[in-house]
Amino acid sequence: MVPTEELRPAFPSAMADLRDIPLAEMPALSLDQLGRVLGRVLPGPVANPMPSGAFQSSI
Amino acid sequence: MDGRVLIPADQFVLKVHSRCDLACDHCYVYESADQSWRGRPNAIPSDVVSHAAMRIAEHVKTHELSRVEVVLHGGEPLLVGVAGLRAIIVELESALSGLCRLDIKVHTNGVLLTERFCELFAEHHVGVGVSLDGDRTANDRHRKYRDGRSSYDPAVRAIRLLASDRFRHVYSGLLCTIDVANDPVRVYESLLELEPARLDLLLPHATWDAPPPRPAGTGTDYADWLIAIFDRWQAGGYPVRIRTFDSIIATLAGGDSGTEALGLAPVRMAVVETDGSYEQADSLKVAYDGAPATGLDVFTHSLDFVLEHPGVAARQRGVASLSATCQQCPVVSSCGGGMYAHRYKAGSGFDNASVYCADLFKLISHIGSRLPHVAQATGRAGPALSDDALAEFATGRGGASAVGQLTRAQRSLGRGLLAAVYEAGLASPVVGPRGREQLRAAWQVLAVADADCRGALDAVVGHPYLRTWAARCLAGLGFVGEAGHDDERLAADLGHLGAIAAAVAVRGRDRARLTVPVLDGAVHLPGIGRLVVGLGSPGTGGEARAAIEVEADWVRVRLGAGNWRLSRPRLLAGEPCLAEACTAEGTLTVGTGRPVAWEPVRMLTAPGIKVALEDTDPYRDCHQRPAAPRLSDEEAGRWQRSFSAAWREIQLHHAAFAPALAAGLTALTPLAPAPAGSAASAAARQGFGAIGVALPDDPVILALLLTCEFQHVKLGGVLDLYDLFDPADERQEELLQGAYAQLAASEFWRVRAGLGDRDHTEAAEQLERLLAHTAATVETLADAGSLTSLGMRFAERMRIAIAPRTKIA
Ligand code: SF4
Numbered sequence: 085m086v087p088t089e090e091l092r093p094a095f096p097s098a099m100a101d102l103r104d105i106p107l108a109e110m111p112a113l114s115l116d117q118l119g120r121v122l123g124r125v126l127p128g129p130v131a132n133p134m135p136s137g138a139f140q141s142s143i
Numbered sequence: 144m145d146g147r148v149l150i151p152a153d154q155f156v157l158k159v160h161s162r163c164d165l166a167c168d169h170c171y172v173y174e175s176a177d178q179s180w181r182g183r184p185n186a187i188p189s190d191v192v193s194h195a196a197m198r199i200a201e202h203v204k205t206h207e208l209s210r211v212e213v214v215l216h217g218g219e220p221l222l223v224g225v226a227g228l229r230a231i232i233v234e235l236e237s238a239l240s241g242l243c244r245l246d247i248k249v250h251t252n253g254v255l256l257t258e259r260f261c262e263l264f265a266e267h268h269v270g271v272g273v274s275l276d277g278d279r280t281a282n283d284r285h286r287k288y289r290d291g292r293s294s295y296d297p298a299v300r301a302i303r304l305l306a307s308d309r310f311r312h313v314y315s316g317l318l319c320t321i322d323v324a325n326d327p328v329r330v331y332e333s334l335l336e337l338e339p340a341r342l343d344l345l346l347p348h349a350t351w352d353a354p355p356p357r358p359a360g361t362g363t364d365y366a367d368w369l370i371a372i373f374d375r376w377q378a379g380g381y382p383v384r385i386r387t388f389d390s391i392i393a394t395l396a397g398g399d400s401g402t403e404a405l406g407l408a409p410v411r412m413a414v415v416e417t418d419g420s421y422e423q424a425d426s427l428k429v430a431y432d433g434a435p436a437t438g439l440d441v442f443t444h445s446l447d448f449v450l451e452h453p454g455v456a457a458r459q460r461g462v463a464s465l466s467a468t469c470q471q472c473p474v475v476s477s478c479g480g481g482m483y484a485h486r487y488k489a490g491s492g493f494d495n496a497s498v499y500c501a502d503l504f505k506l507i508s509h510i511g512s513r514l515p516h517v518a519q520a521t522g523r524a525g526p527a528l529s530d531d532a533l534a535e536f537a538t539g540r541g542g543a544s545a546v547g548q549l550t551r552a553q554r555s556l557g558r559g560l561l562a563a564v565y566e567a568g569l570a571s572p573v574v575g576p577r578g579r580e581q582l583r584a585a586w587q588v589l590a591v592a593d594a595d596c597r598g599a600l601d602a603v604v605g606h607p608y609l610r611t612w613a614a615r616c617l618a619g620l621g622f623v624g625e626a627g628h629d630d631e632r633l634a635a636d637l638g639h640l641g642a643i644a645a646a647v648a649v650r651g652r653d654r655a656r657l658t659v660p661v662l663d664g665a666v667h668l669p670g671i672g673r674l675v676v677g678l679g680s681p682g683t684g685g686e687a688r689a690a691i692e693v694e695a696d697w698v699r700v701r702l703g704a705g706n707w708r709l710s711r712p713r714l715l716a717g718e719p720c721l722a723e724a725c726t727a728e729g730t731l732t733v734g735t736g737r738p739v740a741w742e743p744v745r746m747l748t749a750p751g752i753k754v755a756l757e758d759t760d761p762y763r764d765c766h767q768r769p770a771a772p773r774l775s776d777e778e779a780g781r782w783q784r785s786f787s788a789a790w791r792e793i794q795l796h797h798a799a800f801a802p803a804l805a806a807g808l809t810a811l812t813p814l815a816p817a818p819a820g821s822a823a824s825a826a827a828r829q830g831f832g833a834i835g836v837a838l839p840d841d842p843v844i845l846a847l848l849l850t851c852e853f854q855h856v857k858l859g860g861v862l863d864l865y866d867l868f869d870p871a872d873e874r875q876e877e878l879l880q881g882a883y884a885q886l887a888a889s890e891f892w893r894v895r896a897g898l899g900d901r902d903h904t905e906a907a908e909q910l911e912r913l914l915a916h917t918a919a920t921v922e923t924l925a926d927a928g929s930l931t932s933l934g935m936r937f938a939e940r941m942r943i944a945i946a947p948r949t950k951i952a
Contacts, residue, residue: 102555105516107593110562111381112514113396114389118566120398122559
């Protein structure tokens, strides 16, 4: 068997393991956040999260 | 600059009017230390707008931004009038046209919001946020006209207008400034009644010099107030997005807070006042007179100057810019020291914890304790592949265990997609109140099944076209309200969550009651089959919804006056099943009712493998060629014979590919016949586990198609987890996929050439051509410069794998 150590990517998957989160708890994650934990596989609005550090109005 | 890399801004707050028609006593613009508004023009002059737009465009070009957001703000932005706002919006749109995506939002107190304003916003897709502090009592505590009159009625009238079907797609949410004297749950529920997509619960701006009122004397009045709402929100199944909670949850899960009020993400915004001067952050007005000033303006300075300003830079340095107390705090990654302005104290400036420190600590700890799985699971590395699996895939192979790892990652993805569609559906303007109820009912069934019968949920989540469906819904939501987009079809697609829940219920639960859309003239139970009811589909004027009731032995379907029952055991066994017409009470009727037919998903079986012959799923048409209609029994028989023969070939002569196919191939979708003589097959990136095939006459060719297409399935699964190339270079995926399939094809023909059961010369020629082609493609990939280092190593393994294949077996 060829050693495989070198094949390890520097960054692990961007996709979190959602099998460990009960479905009932899942909607606590916002769409933006789901877009992030699902990695880059999603099309559409979830791939366009809110700007980070966004303005918070309070008037 | 101090040598740091400049972080570009992607959000711009444009103050379009510096005065307000209300006189709220908690307003930071007029009632705080900074009084700079007094010297500014009321309405933004047109040359300030054009210069601001030019500066944003310049910034977009310099930093190659793909998206920016502009918030039209005030004072009260609607005081500019419809024509004035139209001119500003058009100026921004034309300055950024063709450069990047532009999202415009407006924040208003709502009292002037008329239909004409709403029409303008709808025309230009401008999201509208309205300030309202809760019910009438709560709102009237502060939000009053100068003469003391309540602003509640006009604001609520405006919100109801926004929530109407016509304008719902521009209703972005409500902003509520917290007053702990108000009852938190009453505030929350009164806001919820107004159906916002998003709620902002804002801590009133305060500093150590001007601390917030704390009437309860607990020291954590604000945490306690927010926790009461959090608990209600959680118990209610998260019926609305609440930005403060979303931010904390996102940071607990290792992400960005998405707001300047929390977390460590760098601030990426700039404020332009009505006189064209740049300011740092609106909230700083609360600190001291002149605190937000930068001394820069749109006429003379680019936005890069603003970002180099020490005050802005300080808010981009993450934890290093925080006070010593915050740096050592266990919740600092979620809190980030709170809002910058709230740290201010005369003498030490901003080098302090937040004046809300105790509240933030308590709130964050509470949320973390109430969502333990979210915090733990999302904070960990995702479902990566083992070293061995990754190495196996790189050689073009990959056994059952390696494919099993891909399947598990897809399960994780499928669960996330279900949640994403559920949330997107609840927030979508194309889904009305009844539709939202139906989505909630579907989610409830799925969530209970997740806890009680995980196997049933996994079977449905693992279906390849669940992902195709989700991708279609989520992509469609980006086009809501656009000409040519079919909102009715999108609403039905979102409603298909009910059908998915029904399929889970049939597989696992005792009882359930769900509403599902009629798609392609049928009521679907994904992965199980469909009841053809002969009605039209959404968008063809025949939109309909059916009710499905799952009972111990029966599955009942009601559609208009029609009412049928199906034997649940027979459905689950995939056996032919009669849809028996019933009365409304459920008793059998004979000879009446509309004729309907149950079409089960048939299974193709051979020793060691079982694959669905998927010719009913409404989302299967995702392969390059159109999907074939439902097969007759005779055609299905031909498929079974061909499949058996092809599988025999694979097991006998191409055994190295058999375990992966048996482990990961879950559906074969018949495609429309290919032009005479040519084989046709396809795998879709959004349909892991499925292969589309136009059935060839020769089972050996079917074996070849299965082997090669499954290469695409495997590589797609790997690409979902790892970057092998720069995602911006779209050609790379095509090249890599091509070479990866050729690896299997060359292996296939090498074996065939050695068998002598076919034209040896033809096989040898195919092999030679493929090897040359594969080698060239791999070289092109490596030379293109956009492979990641992992991608380079992957390609190198592929190259090594080709070398020994020149020998005929
Ligand atoms: S909780 Fe307090 S000490 Fe901790 S980061 Fe927030 S403000 Fe700083």
